[in-house]
Amino acid sequence: MVPERVSLITIGAINLPELRRFYQGLGWSETEISSDNYSVFKTAGVLLSLFPMEELIKDAGLDASVVPVQGFKGITLAINVDTPEQVDQVVEEVRSAGGKIIKEAGETFWGGRTADFLDPEGNAWEIAWNPTAVFDDRGAMVHF
Known part of the structure; x- marks a missing residue:
C-alpha cells in the first residue's frame, strides 16, 4: 500500500533567489539547509521546497522542451486559515510581500471565504477559510 501522505512539495524555480525572498517575505521559516540553490520552508503539514527548474526537470527524467516553465502549471496550493477575517489579513500580507492577488477575498457558494494569488x-x-475544516495540533488540516 502507498502511504497516504504528502510530505514534501517542490516548486521548480526559474529565479530561485527571488522566489526564496518572496516566501521569506511572507514570514515563513526555512530549514538550516536552505540557500539560494535549494530552499526548504517549514509549514504545518508538509515541507515546501524550491529547486531550480532545470534541475527538477532533469531529476524527474522529463524532456525540458515539453514542460511548461512559466505561468499557471495546472496546480493550486492552499493556505487554510482559522477565521474568515484571516483570509483578508493574509491577502494584505501577500500583497505587501509582492504577490499578485488574482481574486480578492470573497464569500463562496459552499459557505467559506477565499482569495487567490500568484x-x-x-x-x-x-487562501481559504472553510467552516468545517479540522486541524491537528501542528496546524495541518486533517479533514473538512
Whole structure:
C-alpha cells in the first residue's frame, strides 16, 4: 500500500533567489539547509521546497522542451486559515510581500471565504477559510 501522505512539495524555480525572498517575505521559516540553490520552508503539514527548474526537470527524467516553465502549471496550493477575517489579513500580507492577488477575498457558494494569488513565478495559491475544516495540533488540516 502507498502511504497516504504528502510530505514534501517542490516548486521548480526559474529565479530561485527571488522566489526564496518572496516566501521569506511572507514570514515563513526555512530549514538550516536552505540557500539560494535549494530552499526548504517549514509549514504545518508538509515541507515546501524550491529547486531550480532545470534541475527538477532533469531529476524527474522529463524532456525540458515539453514542460511548461512559466505561468499557471495546472496546480493550486492552499493556505487554510482559522477565521474568515484571516483570509483578508493574509491577502494584505501577500500583497505587501509582492504577490499578485488574482481574486480578492470573497464569500463562496459552499459557505467559506477565499482569495487567490500568484507568487512571482506564477505559482497559484488559494487562501481559504472553510467552516468545517479540522486541524491537528501542528496546524495541518486533517479533514473538512
